[in-house]
Amino acid sequence: MVLFRREFRRGLKAAAVWWAVMAGLIWVTMSVYGQFAEQQENLKKLLSTYPDSVKAVFGMDRVDMTTPIGFYAVEVYFMVALLGAVYAVTVAGPMLVKEENDKTAEFLLAKPISRTAVVTEKLLAVGVHLVLFDVAAAVASIVGFRIAGGGWDAESLFLLMLGAWLLHATFAAVAFLLSAALRKSRHIVSASMAVVFVTYFLGVVSDLSEDLKALRYVSPFEYVDAADLLAGRSIDAAAVAVLGAVSIGCMALAYFRYRRKDIAA
Amino acid sequence: MHAIETRGLTKRYGRKTGIAEVTFAVSEGEMFGFIGPNGAGKSTTIRTLLNLVFPTSGSATVFGMDIVRQSRDIRRIVGYLPAEVRYYDDMRVSDLLAYSAQFYAASGASAADMRRRAAGLAERLGLDLAAKIEDLSFGNRKKVGIVQALLHKPRLLVLDEPTAGLDPLVQNEFYALLREARAEGATVFFSSHVLSEVQKLCDRVAIIRQGRLVAVESVERLVRNRVKKVTLALDRPEGVELRLDGVERREASDGALTLFYRGDPKLLLDAVRELPFSDIRIEEPSLEEVFMHDYAREEGSADGSVSP
Numbered sequence: 001m002v003l004f005r006r007e008f009r010r011g012l013k014a015a016a017v018w019w020a021v022m023a024g025l026i027w028v029t030m031s032v033y034g035q036f037a038e039q040q041e042n043l044k045k046l047l048s049t050y051p052d053s054v055k056a057v058f059g060m061d062r063v064d065m066t067t068p069i070g071f072y073a074v075e076v077y078f079m080v081a082l083l084g085a086v087y088a089v090t091v092a093g094p095m096l097v098k099e100e101n102d103k104t105a106e107f108l109l110a111k112p113i114s115r116t117a118v119v120t121e122k123l124l125a126v127g128v129h130l131v132l133f134d135v136a137a138a139v140a141s142i143v144g145f146r147i148a149g150g151g152w153d154a155e156s157l158f159l160l161m162l163g164a165w166l167l168h169a170t171f172a173a174v175a176f177l178l179s180a181a182l183r184k185s186r187h188i189v190s191a192s193m194a195v196v197f198v199t200y201f202l203g204v205v206s207d208l209s210e211d212l213k214a215l216r217y218v219s220p221f222e223y224v225d226a227a228d229l230l231a232g233r234s235i236d237a238a239a240v241a242v243l244g245a246v247s248i249g250c251m252a253l254a255y256f257r258y259r260r261k262d263i264a265a
Numbered sequence: 266m267h268a269i270e271t272r273g274l275t276k277r278y279g280r281k282t283g284i285a286e287v288t289f290a291v292s293e294g295e296m297f298g299f300i301g302p303n304g305a306g307k308s309t310t311i312r313t314l315l316n317l318v319f320p321t322s323g324s325a326t327v328f329g330m331d332i333v334r335q336s337r338d339i340r341r342i343v344g345y346l347p348a349e350v351r352y353y354d355d356m357r358v359s360d361l362l363a364y365s366a367q368f369y370a371a372s373g374a375s376a377a378d379m380r381r382r383a384a385g386l387a388e389r390l391g392l393d394l395a396a397k398i399e400d401l402s403f404g405n406r407k408k409v410g411i412v413q414a415l416l417h418k419p420r421l422l423v424l425d426e427p428t429a430g431l432d433p434l435v436q437n438e439f440y441a442l443l444r445e446a447r448a449e450g451a452t453v454f455f456s457s458h459v460l461s462e463v464q465k466l467c468d469r470v471a472i473i474r475q476g477r478l479v480a481v482e483s484v485e486r487l488v489r490n491r492v493k494k495v496t497l498a499l500d501r502p503e504g505v506e507l508r509l510d511g512v513e514r515r516e517a518s519d520g521a522l523t524l525f526y527r528g529d530p531k532l533l534l535d536a537v538r539e540l541p542f543s544d545i546r547i548e549e550p551s552l553e554e555v556f557m558h559d560y561a562r563e564e565g566s567a568d569g570s571v572s573p
Contacts, residue, residue, distance in 0.1 A: 001371075002364070002367040002368055002371055006364065010355065102351060102353070102354075103347075103349060103351035104351060104352060104353055105317070106317065106345075106347040106349070106351070107347070107351075107352060107365070107413070109315070109316075109317055110315055110317070110340055110343070110345040110347075111340060111365065111368035111369070112337050112338075112340045112341040112368055112369065112371075112372045113337065113340075113368055114336075114337045260319060262278075262317075262318040262319060263312070263317040263318060265308055265309075265312060265317075265348075265349075
């Protein structure tokens with residue numbers, strides 16, 4: 001666990017910055033809820049004039065935005081999902097390849113540690129950091145609800161955070177596979193960041209029109225859509241299966257690849 | 266049992282050959298040099314032994330353990346100094362050494378012993394343990410690498426171009442460290458492209474060129490075969506007549522006559538004293554020149570199947 005401890009500690013400082021940024025965003029947004037609630041009637045009228053497709057993008061057709069949890073689902077959750085996905089790929093993307101990129105692999109892999117253990121301990125470090133991120137998000141959200149004046153329940157929040165974690169783990173697994181397979185770290189973070197934003201965008205587009213509905217299947221964000229989670233009171237089993245299969249598949253491939261990888265001099 | 270034994274070890278990168286059919290053995294307790302020009306395959310061989318890269322064909326063992334299947338057990342008893350030493354920029358020297366020690370401690374070595382050794386080695390090499398890695402010069406980073414390689418009292422030291430970048434005083438201290446390690450029973454395997462360094466330290470050397478092992482020889486023989494490169498500055502070098510046995514090759518170029526001479530240096534001086542030269546230089550031929558000279562002919566026949 002020497003390597004895990006090192007990676008875990010090394011990532012803490014950056015993690016704290018991410019937590020702070022996210023908490024700040026959550027609190028600022030939730031602080032708007034008070035004014036929002038005061039003008040409920042006007043807003044309801046305003047919102048009813050929105051085209052249905054726009055409402056669908058934000059899940060406003062399925063949740064009541066005038067409740068704090070509904071407001072949270074529409075205005076806050078996508079930030080947690082998106083920010084966390086970006087965080088996940090910046091943590092997982094360089095995780096293995098940075099040793100080769102910085103030529104420290106020559107040090108690390110000459111130590112009595114197997115390639116399998118290197119992958120396992122680094123993977124564990126990524127996993128723990130993702131859990132911490134989502135726990136931090138949950139805590140910040142609870143504080144956010146306090147700012148908004150209450151109105152949350154543990155079950156809903158837990159469901160949302162579990163969904164977010166599943167999403168983040170999936171993106172991390174994809175980035176981690178790239179890290180195991182490629183030799184230069186330069187492109188990995190930007191490539192996986194592109195995957196995050198493109199799939200997010202496809203998710204948004206898929207809600208805009210019936211013709212593009214099929215696109216939602218390629219966007220992990222749509223698998224853990226806040227409105228769906230709250231409306232169904234559970235995460236869709238098929239969504240769990242797909243995201244889980246992608247994650248496990250990527251991790252298995254990462255082991256397979258890294259165990260046979262030639263480390264570039 | 267041999268400390269290192271390779272059998273037809275081959276590494277190809279796509280169509281490019283790193284090393285081909287490399288076969289040699291290093292006895293336990295031996296100090297073994299591995300020389301060849303840059304890009305000859307020294308690092309590839311070493312990195313294959315440590316399983317940083319996988320052999321395309323052939324096999325090798327370290328103390329009887331297979332380099333691929335038992336790599337982790339091998340790395341427990343090997344100290345490795347890479348050619349290019351780069352460490353984590355966020356660490357201080359002491360952090361890096363402690364980090365390194367933790368891996369060996371996890372497989373049974375005494376953490377206290379390693380800490381003591383690290384402090385002692387750092388002092389002898391003049392390395393500041395509190396310095397930040399990112400602030401270190403190339404030479405100082407190399408020192409970190411040396412301490413890191415010796416920390417856990419390895420049975421086998423694998424050093425890739427260890428003295429490149431070290432100043433002469435530190436080099437001497439380093440040589441002393443190697444001799445001590447050896448006196449304590451360690452086997453030393455190190456690569457170099459400096460013939461004189463290998464000559465000073467090693468019992469035997471393997472010579473590698475273009476990925477193929479050209480010869481494995483005792484240093485004694487290498488020295489006996491020693492050719493001197495003599496350069497005379499004079500006009501019209503083509504016409505110079507020289508009565509001297511042992512000139513293996515002569516090259517005349519613009520204003521200079523170059524001789525590759527093997528023999529008694531006194532006879533050489535006697536023979537050239539009558540020549541109208543304005544300057545004379547007697548030096549060791551470069552490794553390239555030694556190869557061209559001694560091994561160019563053998564290259565076809567020596568496919569690496571040289572026995573110690």
